[in-house]
Amino acid sequence: MLPAKRYAEGLIKLAQEEGKLENFYEDLFRIYDLFKTNREFVDILFDHKMKVSEKKEKIKQFLDLKLDKYIVNLVYLLIDKRREILLPYIPFYYKEMYDKIMGNVDVEVIVSEEVDEGILSKISNWLLKRYGVKNPRFKVKVDKSIIGGVKLLFNNIEVDATIKGALDSIKKELIHNAM
Structure with a gap:
C-alpha cells in the first residue's frame, strides 16, 4: 500500500x-x-x-x-x-x-444540446435505480455528432443511449451478418 x-x-x-x-x-x-x-x-x-x-x-x-x-x-x-x-x-x-463513503460518483453526460435540471434529475433517479449511484456529480458535455440521446460515462461504465450509438450498433450488426 x-x-x-x-x-x-x-x-x-x-x-x-x-x-x-x-x-x-x-x-x-x-x-x-x-x-x-x-x-x-x-x-x-x-x-x-x-x-x-x-x-x-x-x-x-x-x-x-x-x-x-x-x-x-x-x-x-x-x-x-x-x-x-x-x-x-x-x-x-x-x-x-x-x-465512496458519501456515494459520490462523477458522471460525464454527453448530449447533443444543453440539458436542464429536470433531465439531470431523471438521469439521477435512473442511476440510483439501475446502479445505486446516490450522489452523481454531473459534468455535461455537448457533442453535436451524437445527433440525439445521451451517453453516460462513470466508474468505468459507459451507457450509450444516443442515436449515433444505435446507428453504429446497427451498422456493426449489418456488417457482421453480411460476412
Whole structure:
C-alpha cells in the first residue's frame, strides 16, 4: 500500500470519528491549491537543507487559520518524518475514500444540446435505480455528432443511449451478418 494512501486512510477514520469528513476534504484541497499556486510554499516545503523546526515555522505562515488542527498536524508530521513529498497525493486518496463513503460518483453526460435540471434529475433517479449511484456529480458535455440521446460515462461504465450509438450498433450488426 502506498504511504500517501495510508495517511489518507488514517485521516478518513479520524474524520469519521470527529464528524469532519467534509471539513478535512476541503482543507486538504486548500493545501493542494497551495501546491499549485504558491511557489514559495513548495520551495520551503521541499528544502531538505532547512532544519525541521525552521521549516515548520516558515510553513506556518501559509497554513490558513481556518484549517483544522488535524490537517495542520498532518503537515507538521510529514515534515518531521521528511515525507513532504506525500502531501500533494494525500488529498486524492482521501477524495477517493470520501466519495465512496458519501456515494459520490462523477458522471460525464454527453448530449447533443444543453440539458436542464429536470433531465439531470431523471438521469439521477435512473442511476440510483439501475446502479445505486446516490450522489452523481454531473459534468455535461455537448457533442453535436451524437445527433440525439445521451451517453453516460462513470466508474468505468459507459451507457450509450444516443442515436449515433444505435446507428453504429446497427451498422456493426449489418456488417457482421453480411460476412
